[in-house]
Amino acid sequence: SHFGFNSTILQPQYLWQMGWKDQITQIKSLGFNAIRVPFVPDTLYNTTPVDELSYVVPDLNRDLLGKTPLQVLDLWMAEADRQGMYILLDFHSVSMQTQYQTWFIDNPADFHLIYNNQAYTKDDWIRDLVFVAGRYATLPHFLGIDIYNEPNGVVRWSAGDANMQDAKNFWKPAAEAAATAVLAANPNLLIFVQGITANWDGIENSSIPMNWGENFQPERYQPLDIPSNKLVLSPHTYGPDVYVKSSFSAANFPANLAADWDALFGQFYPEHAVVIGEWGGRYGQGTGGHQDFVWQNALVDYLISKGNPNTFYWDYTPNSGDTGGILDDNLNVIPDKMALLQRLWGAAPPTNQPPSSGSLTVFDDATAPRWALDPWSATSTVQGQVVKSGVSAVEVDATTWGGISFDSRDADWVWTDQPGNLYSSLSFDVSAGPVVGAAMSSLQVSLDLGWGLSAQISNYVPSFAPGVWYHVVVPLSVMNPQSVPFKKIMFQNNAESDLTFYVDNVVLIQ
Structure with a gap:
């Protein structure tokens, strides 16, 4: 109501x-x-x-x-x-x-x-x-x-x-x-x-x-x-x-x-x-x-x-x-x-049960072990001013086509394949922060599987309000229709203007 x-x-x-x-x-x-x-x-x-x-x-x-x-x-x-x-x-x-x-x-x-x-x-x-x-x-x-x-x-x-x-x-x-x-x-x-x-x-x-x-x-x-x-x-x-x-x-x-x-x-x-x-x-x-x-x-x-x-x-x-x-x-x-x-x-387990053991937290206040945060044509900051829950979220200041990736690797650059048939969806929270950039409608999320296999976040959040967080669940079949292994989760500004956005609580859900 x-x-x-x-x-x-x-x-x-x-x-x-x-x-x-x-x-x-x-x-x-x-x-x-x-x-x-x-x-x-x-x-x-x-x-x-x-x-x-x-x-x-x-x-x-x-x-x-x-x-x-x-x-x-x-x-x-x-x-x-x-x-x-x-x-x-x-x-x-x-x-x-x-x-x-x-x-x-x-x-x-x-x-x-x-x-x-x-x-x-x-x-x-x-x-x-x-x-x-x-x-x-x-x-x-x-x-x-x-x-x-x-x-x-x-x-x-x-x-x-x-x-x-x-x-x-x-x-x-x-x-x-x-x-x-x-x-x-x-x-x-x-x-x-x-x-x-x-x-x-x-x-x-x-x-x-x-x-x-x-x-x-x-x-x-x-x-x-x-x-x-x-x-x-x-x-x-x-x-x-x-x-x-x-x-x-x-x-x-x-x-x-x-x-x-x-x-x-x-x-x-x-x-x-x-x-x-x-x-x-x-x-x-x-x-x-x-x-x-x-x-x-x-x-x-x-x-x-x-x-x-x-x-x-x-x-x-x-x-x-x-x-x-x-x-x-x-x-x-x-x-x-x-x-x-x-x-x-029907979207979550009963309160007396733990989350599914198959779910994998990628970012929650910090990147999970054996995951790394990497920007390209962007700066990324784990900060505590604009946060969905906990104490920290990722701020991304991206130039044209810039963004970040959560990489499935350790500090020594040893990579781990994530099985494409294990997870059903990708869950995350996203915000434009205090000012909604004109390019927010172009923001997309994808895996490292090639051009065209991406999810336009505007399909899940038709418009952004200043200071508001939105919870998004993207079926992995949108970004990985063949269920092949992947190593990166990528958030990209797909526009020709600069963009600031925030990401929190990134989880792969079984």
């Missing part, structure tokens, strides 16, 4: 330090293929230019200056679609000021929360859902709409609670009405429906500790009347950094969590599509301490066991108070969180 359009600034967070297009590029470069974008009615109707709602770095966001929130959302949707990112719009609340428990406001004491200081009805909510469904219907990567975020409090699934019989608070018929209208406006969309808190109907187990939006138990006996090929059940679940459940203090924590997840939402997969719409936390650095680290790993283990890696992680930027983001306060990617997500996606 990348929030901001739902908050009082009505635009993506951190545009006071980052470029909006660069944010999308970075999210894609990290391996995400979809972004959940929360919005509110204010996003659609507030006409104040976004640069008057919050400071926006002009040089990085010039095309947003003077634009209304809706105009900025239009640009954002088009750019994310252009970059091939799937988009889930999330109707996050009826107000930018607070997370309201229902999809309507009929209490006059709360009218001040609404953009026009009037009641906001169920029909208004459906009108706004239909509006965005139709407005972005031509974007092929517009995936779906999460129709309301975390209905809670007075909300019940449907009839059944003797203490809450007002049908206006029943989520099931409201969600069905919204889905019907949205699909009429845009039949290509998926309808993401969140759960509720306890239904108190005497049928479900209402004593299970649950988050807002997490409980789907009534779906088993009061199923949603939404086409099954369009319905996505989208629970929210959080650990102790966000909400401390009684289950976290149980003697059998975290082994006790899977049964609760099964009851609340897991029982429906794979009968239904189930995509967790929010989860996250500071992963050991927040109020929940190490317990949140344990909880997040337990959820990943659970999802792997269910064969369901599809989730939306909360969130991208660091300023979500209880969870933090994928980026830290210095806007560096947090490697532990990314390793957790890559494990879920």
